[in-house]
Amino acid sequence: MRTENRGSDDVNASLHGRPIGPEAIGAMIGRALCPGPPPPYDELVLLEQALLHVITALWAAAHETERRSLGSPDRELRRARLEAIRYQTAVGLGDGLMSAQMQVRALARECQWLLDQCPAEVGR
Numbered sequence: 001m002r003t004e005n006r007g008s009d010d011v012n013a014s015l016h017g018r019p020i021g022p023e024a025i026g027a028m029i030g031r032a033l034c035p036g037p038p039p040p041y042d043e044l045v046l047l048e049q050a051l052l053h054v055i056t057a058l059w060a061a062a063h064e065t066e067r068r069s070l071g072s073p074d075r076e077l078r079r080a081r082l083e084a085i086r087y088q089t090a091v092g093l094g095d096g097l098m099s100a101q102m103q104v105r106a107l108a109r110e111c112q113w114l115l116d117q118c119p120a121e122v123g124r
Helices: 002-015 022-032 041-068 075-088 097-117
Strands: none
Touching: 022 041, 022 097, 041 075, 041 097, 075 097
């Protein structure tokens, strides 16, 4: 039960523009990717909003890094992934519980990828 409260605090911090650390982001990603039945729709809405907030910050940093690495051999793959993330963030949750869960899980995977690309930006 304490973990859930802490997770809610992390989500609230993210939604209010306060920086959150890598552990909190990892916990948020873990909650989103948790196997089993989907959580209530309201919780999925909060997770989506928090993940979008974190993705926005990380995406900007990853995009700037990508822009500066012109000669990198895997540049096109990273660029394509950044574009895919941009489109994924525009999808929305949908009306059903399953579609909302699938979208939150997709956002969590994209957030994890961005976190791996620019870990120094976390908490800024």
